[in-house]
Amino acid sequence: MVVGGVRIMVRSGASIAWIASLLWGFDSRPVNATPANKAAFEKHYDRFLTKSLDRCTTCHLPSDRKLPETLEEFPHNPFGDRLRRLGDEMASTGQKKDLVARLTAIAAEDADGDGVSNQVELLLGHSPGDTNDSPSASELAETEVRAAEFSQFLASYRWRPFESVSRPVVPTPSPASFVVRNPVDAFLAAEWDTLGLKARPEASKEVLLRRVYVDLIGLNPTPAELEAFLADSAPDAYEEVVERLLADPRHGERWARHWMDVWRYSDWAGWADGNQIRDSKPHIWRWRDWIIESLNADKPYDQVVKEMLAADELAPEDPETLRATGFLVRNYKMLSREQWLEDTVKHTAQAFLGVTLGCAKCHDHMFDPISQREYYALRAIFEPHQVRTDRVPGELDRAKNGLVRAYDATNAPTWFLVRGDERHPLTNEVIAAGVPAALGGSLDLHEVRLPRLAAHPDERGFVVHDAVTASERAVAEAKAAWTRAQSGTNASVALLQGSFLAYDLADKKHAALLAVLAIEPADPTREPASAAEADPARLRQATNIALLQRSAAVADANLRHFQATAALASATNKVDELKKKLAEAELQVSKAINGLAKPLDANFEPRAVETYPSTSTGRRTAFANWVADRRNPLAARVAVNHVWLRHFGHGLVSTPADFGRNGRPPTNPQLLDWLAAEFMEPSVRCPGRNAGSSRTAVYNASPSNDVGAAWSFRHLHRLMVTSSAYRMASTPDEADLAADPDNRHLWRMNSRRLEAEAVRDNLLYVAGTLDAKIGGPEVDHTLALTSSRRSIYLRHAAEKQAEFLQIFDGAAVTECYERHPSVMPQQALALGNSELATKQARLLAGQLLSDAGGDDTRLVQLAFARVLSRRPTIDEQRQCLDFLSQRAVTSDSDGEAKRRAANLVLVLFNHHDFVTVR
Known part of the structure; x- marks a missing residue:
């Protein structure tokens, strides 16, 4: 055999x-x-x-x-x-x-x-x-x-994931009731012909509108938007909706959360106050904002990949672009550099290439064409990189705010590790950076020389300006305190045991210079003289001493005054010393403004100067170019599959992070390859694109100048959501269900549960309380039930996850290439009893009562439109009216009406259609 x-x-x-x-x-x-x-x-x-x-x-x-x-x-x-x-x-x-x-x-x-x-x-x-x-x-x-x-x-297993992408010929399926709107439909319909499957009819306008709203912006359509769509009979009414949603800034927020799953976004974990940031880094939220902005700008995917992997080499002086390297920062591990690098290699390969590399650390990959040597060649690409936090305008303290980013610290060597154990490296050979031969191509390596300000970030103009401003303010405050001390009738000398008087100064490189003015400590055996009078003649000789009103015990912060008993000669010496130091300090500020002066002497203690290498290895740039090359067999296929998964409920490859032999082959490899080719080199004009000048609902299969840009996510979205396949109903046909119970060949639309973030966001949105602000620092995860910010902004890290989101299967922190929704009773309790749900229900009930004007039928219809984006059925309306009519006998009729309306809203929050996309 x-x-x-x-x-x-x-x-x-x-x-x-x-x-x-x-x-x-x-x-x-x-x-x-x-x-x-x-x-x-x-x-x-x-x-x-x-x-x-x-x-x-x-x-x-x-x-x-x-x-x-x-x-x-x-x-x-x-x-x-x-x-x-x-x-x-x-x-x-x-x-x-x-x-x-x-x-x-x-x-x-x-x-x-x-x-x-x-x-x-x-x-x-x-x-x-x-x-x-x-x-x-x-x-x-x-x-x-x-x-x-x-x-x-x-x-029967003919999937060739490591062969280059080639554009298949679009098939011509047999004539049927199914309308072929674009090649997506053609490939699916040809497969249905072969398998004897029959496509389901188009979903109702209500179902379709909510489906595309939730898919593209993560929120329900408003009642007004629903009514407008139902009333619009134009043939391209739906395509117009798609264009509007793709241009909506909320689209970036919605799809950023999807890609944050794939790219493993995580806020910092650990204990910030104790300098124990174990995972990720503070201020990584800037990467999240970059993702949102990039998607809203429809930045080409190849550029997205390049910036995330190597923005510090490609745009070293552009802080907006440098945010992208949060992809690398996210892997930071305080306790293990080895785990940091292992995660970087593993998840970079899975996110962009859909290949698993874990076992190749210890031996040749057992199922995919990747050797152990090639694993370490990939690791060598990332071996030199480290992370740092640069200052941002308006804040010198990087603990409070900063730009966290990657950079190449040193040309660190990469060695084989016996059994993958960092304790046993084979140091006799340094592994060169490279890529797996089976994926084709090679790295075009060139060292990158960086501009001066990339290596010396504290020389940037805004850092100098902020430092000088802060110094001038500190000196002004010190002088004001001096003046107040001199004007006192009976001056007293505040003697701080072992302490000093400090003026905060700065020059262009150093934000703070300390002029140390030591004062003779008080006798700890003596009691302080409270309100003691002193000889004015003796005290006049000490009037120029800087009087510090500080606590000798910082813990209780009580000012302790001591009567000045120093000899006249000693007091005079202190005055002379103080005058000299102050003159030097003021001179230093002047020099800082005019000429980048250095600290005067040992009494001035400069802040640490941030200096980094002036060159970078160029390895990550070469790797990013290789990943985003159109000849790469996996990058486009993997990205297309992730988009398809989130629109249709199942990926064309059902193992989105593993396109190798360990994964499952695609259900329709020709469609996957056509989409990948179209993603990289678009040739199809989708209906609705520039529809204002041409209202048509038929796609143009001929090459045209009016097509999506190369590597455009919006072009992919248009292709998918304007297809007839996307518009199908999700209700099954018995014969097809028996032939394909898992709907692997997509003869109907898949119903799917809303993601955790969309559930919470819609609770806020339907009640009118969702904060529309885009971007900014993370919101503490413990505020998930009270904050009105969108869920994407809640802190998401190990041990720092919103419980409400976890109940609805929120993204795992370690990796989340695909969500796996569950059904459990805690979810119903969260939608019926949580502080978030009950508060939003009360708010929405008040609005419904006001809008309905006492008409319960109108109230029910408005409630269904707001919460479920559809009209109630006759049976649903009857049951709701029966519920509202069962009001308790009470003198507080208005309060009882609000309670009933709020309870009705809570019931709708728990309705299957609220948490499900049909």
Whole structure:
């Protein structure tokens, strides 16, 4: 039997498939998966791959011994040793040490001498290098059956994720009632023809309007917007709505939250006051604002990728663009640089390329074409980078405000780590930066010379201005205090034990210079003389002493006055010293303004000067260019799949962070490739684009100047949400449901639960209390029930997540490439009893009562329009009217009416249609 092009004879004389056809694909290129996705792999290959194949003991001896100093000394069993020696032989003849070739070459051998070939032992889940781990006779009898089943399975699995994207020909499906509005429909309809599926009819206008509103801006349409749409009979009325929503600033907020899932946005975690920021960094909210602004500006995706990975090299003097490197800052780990780098490599690959790299840290990837060396070559791209916080205009204290960003600190070396253990690096070879060969291309590496102000950020004009302003203000305040002290009738000298008088000065580089004026400490054995009179003649000689009214004990902040008893000569010396120091301090301020003066002497203690390297490695720029290159086989496919997932409820590839062999193949690979090609090089004019000049609802398949820009997310949104497929009803057909119960081929629209943020935002929005402000620092997560800010602005970090959002399956902090909604009773309680829900219900009830003018029927209709964006059915209206009529007998009729109306609103908050997109 031949599977994957390999024919090998086993001991019984039967012919079976070599397990490498599973592990390394169909074209003899090595392919692999990460242990993090083991569950997905087992679900996909469960019948064919035994769970013991991931054991290290397949190739190595038990590891209960000290780790070796070099990789060559790592202990192998006979099978692993045979693989290693064969690799050495191949290398000695100039061949690549291809693992598939080595496995194939020794497939028929019997490494452990137990009479069973290596291939059969692997297929059955036994170690071919361990004589004590051999298959039984009954297991051997199963091999032929299992190999046949696996061969049939492979024949149906033709997904080639690492091949370059090419634009498929748009099919012409058979004529049907389904309207083909754009190529998305054509590809789906052609598949339905093949599978015998029938598309569902178009959803009602009410359902469709709420669907597209929630998808594009995350909020319900208002009753006025709903009525206007229902009344608009123009053929492109829907397309006009789409254009308006894409131009709405709230669109950026809505889709920023989606991409923040993919890019793992996290606010800082730890203890800020104790200088214990463990994860991420303060002020990373600026990255979040950059995401929102970029989406609202429809910044091309290739530019988005480049700025997030390398803005510090591409735009080193542009603070607006530098915010993008929050993508790298987010991975910061105070306690582990190793974990920081591991997360950076892993999640950069998954976010932009849809490949898993976890296992390649320790060994060659077991399922995708990525070797261990290539993993460390990828790591070398990020090895030099660090994070820093630059000052921003108006605030010198970076703890209060700042721009957190990435930069290359040093040209740090990258080494192999034995078993991925940072304690055991192989320092005899430095790994060069590179990318996996299977993905094509290479890095065009060039060192980047940075402008002076990027390396010396405290020399920027606004930093100098703010520092001088602060210094002048501090000196003015000190002089005012001096004047007040001199004008006193009976001057007293405040003697601070071990303290000093300080004037806060600044020059262009240093925000604060300290002129230390030491005063003789008081005798701690003496009691302070309260309101004691002193000899005016003696005190006049001390009138120029700077009198500090400060507490000797900072804790209780009580001013302690001491009678001046110093000798006249001593007081005179202090006066002279004070005069000299003050003159020097004032001179220093003048120099700071005019000429970037240095501190005068040791008494002046300058603030630390921020100085950084004047060059950057250029590695991240080269990598970003490689990712965003149109020849990259994965970047466009992965991005398109994420957008599709969030519009249709399921990705074309159902494992959005794993396009490799461990993931699932796309349900419609031709559609995915067409969308990826269209994303990079648009050729289709969508209906509704510039619709003011041409009101049409038919797409133009011919190349045109009036198409979306390259890498435009808005172009993708238009294609998807204006398609007939998007407009279908979600109600199932019994025959189609039996043929495709999971709706993998999208013959109807998927109903889906609102994300946690959209649930909370709509509670606020329908009551008219949602704060429309865009951007700004994060809001404390503990204020989720009382703040009116949109949920995207709530603090989101480890141990700092809003409980309300967690109840509705808010984004996980560690990674969240896809949300997985749940249904549990706490959700109903949150919508019925929480402080947030009850407050919004009361507010909305008051508005409904006012607008309804005492008409309960009108009140019910308004409530449905506000909360559910639709009209009530006849049965729903009757039940609601019955509920409102059951008012308790009370003298407070107005209060009872408000309570009933509020309770009705709470019922609608718990309605399935409030938390569901149909």
